[in-house]
Amino acid sequence: MLPKRDSWAEPYKIKMVELLKMTTPEQRKKALTEAGYNTFLLKSEDVYIDLLTDSGTSAMSDEQWSGMMRGDEAYAGSKNYYNLENAVSEVYGYQYLVPTHQGRGAENILSQIMIKPGDIVPGNMYFTTTRLHQELSGGIFHDVIIDEAHDPESEYQFKGNIDLNKVEKLVQEYGVEKIPYICVAVTVNLAGGQPVSMQNLKELRKYTEEKGIKIMLDMTRIAENAYFIQQHEEGYRLKTIAEIVKEICSYTDGATFSGKKDALVNIGGFLALNDWDKFEEARNLVVVYEGLHTYGGLAGRDMEAMAIGIYESVQDAHMKARIGQVIYLGNKMKEFGIPIVKPIGGHGIFVDAKQFLPHISQDDFPAQTLAAEIYLDAGIRTMERGIVSAGRKATGENYYPKLELVRFTIPRRVYTQAHMDVIAESTARVYERRNDIKGLKMVYEPKYLRFFQAKFEKL
Template structure:
């Protein structure tokens, strides 16, 4: 019998959670326009909206806040962060940014010109937005299996090398400023990329003088999956695997709010000195001095420690294990989720969960709203709403995956909280045919999932009701 383990930490401080009544949750949801992003956090019981910036920092990180050097230039705290990035990730040059999208903005402006193509292993919302705003077309080169939530493969985030070769042959290497390789792939369900695939992508790109830039936001989780699933890595430390991973890239953008275990901050790293010099100038324009880049000294101190804490094998084993604890209970109960269970979240398959709803009725958005209404658990839509519209035709982008993301913050909740989430989802699944679709009452022009507002399509105006059975029959 496999012995059970507990969290590799103990709790020093607690925060009281809100436990609203059904009617109070209903009022909160209506005020938010059925968009979970617009619900006030004080109205949320268990917040699984995102793992970005929601980490519980360690005592070492909290202590380091008091040592932050807030000098405008030449901060000692920056030197400590720079050293940590170089030591753990292996890049030569590092520039701080206020968060990951600050790094994406600078990279996109410097590398992309009008008419370029940026291939990647599935889009991410803000990443693609920066690429498109600078004149590029995103091209999805992930393996086909990643678009099917029911297929269980160990490295579902892999690049399809034939797709990449075909794009190079079609548009020419000079039209591809870099390949954007996400490790792991968020919108595919937190799926990892194998070391072999990274190496093959890098070698192919080098033969065509194309850079490889990682979206390294959850790279430590990817390294753990390699240790667990790829031949030849089981006896190596996560830190060692991570260092090899990064060697198959020319640089990365990093949101420190995930695998760096902090609440704010990020960086842009690279090995090319010319790109570093040009990037440094834009950091001054958009972020701040190259020695703080939008972060306070105390933030940089906490990140420098978090970078090292994240590659502790015991920490990351528990991190992945808690996500599995939630996902496996749902699988055992017959709930449709993305398989295999990913690194940072469990993704409900809203198409299979609510088959009576058409995609233009926003089933993932409706399911996320219903989950909050049922239990006060906040989650996130990752489907047609997040995919936005085609910049040329104005039509909805229609991803194959219509998902609700249950994103687990790092070191925040216990498995008892996960049990509450499971109970709510099981209750909704039993009455799934009473959940109606939504119409979009307000649509922002860009990244609409953040601020869009919705309304139920039922005659009664209720999101969950017996009357919905008639409406959706």
């Protein structure tokens, strides 16, 4: 009798390949030095396996490429806009759509129409661009995620959950009139791709309805969050990803969306709303910042590909394979004793740089250092998610996040299981020589979102 297995396999076959450049250690050292030890500043051609981000790096399907050929590039009223509008309504349930060039375009417009100077914006852990847009509009971000999210060793399944006691404390201190909305991310990127439970969303919705507070969703990886609910939350095992996604959205008042993640496209996003008056404000502003309200900075072909990708993203077989590949890499990392954020999240593996390099202080950028060392070993590009990403307070002081992580982000439908083996083995080699690794010092720091362009030198 065969053993019972629950293996994942890709629900597609490969029709085309892109050849990769193989580099020598000397070439990688030169490239990294020229990039100031910042993996964002490396040239793509110098990278073997690119795990910098899953944003805009996925492989599109034959249906999406076919859709690109059906692009209606009319300046106003493109048929692709209406196809996208129908997809958002059918899959997510929102009434009104404002397309944007990507997610941060939606964040900018949402912040401008909802936030006044001095407002308090609670959220389940900050995200870099989201918090910056809130701050540029005069808002003050407050983290209301549960404490388990800041503990990489905690095995709690839904570490993205909102702590309602923290929300109530803010309401008591500032009053509901100072809280324009609560920002809920699914999944939570900087916590390690950790999901939010449906029960937590239901409880938050009940609370906010009583208080008269809006819930705005960062739904960039909502299908991944739905998978974790399906697998781990009571009462959802027999529901489809599509059904769970729509239920998540039903407990919110609107959402920002980067189509470059779940929707499997290279560019695109939107702001979705249920309030007509806010929609009117948003579609007026999108003309100023992005483009006409029926294209929002996107070509018709990009809107068509995103509409198709939305439907593909909620297919159960696709999501099982997508998360399955991440879990496979995470388990390989654990076999080698590499400290990672637990439980394994949705869009990548997050290595705990504090545990990996305990001899390097946070002021010497351990996660930035580790990302550089991983590139040097085998040409694998990852990214820092720690003190560099956290940035500075208005006073000029550094934020010191509890989590100091290196993110191994897996693009969708791009790499094979063999690539995952190479990644784990390379990281294990770096782990073996961890005690010889020295930290970095920052020699250039831009004003905003420093992790994109900062430069470093070895200590």
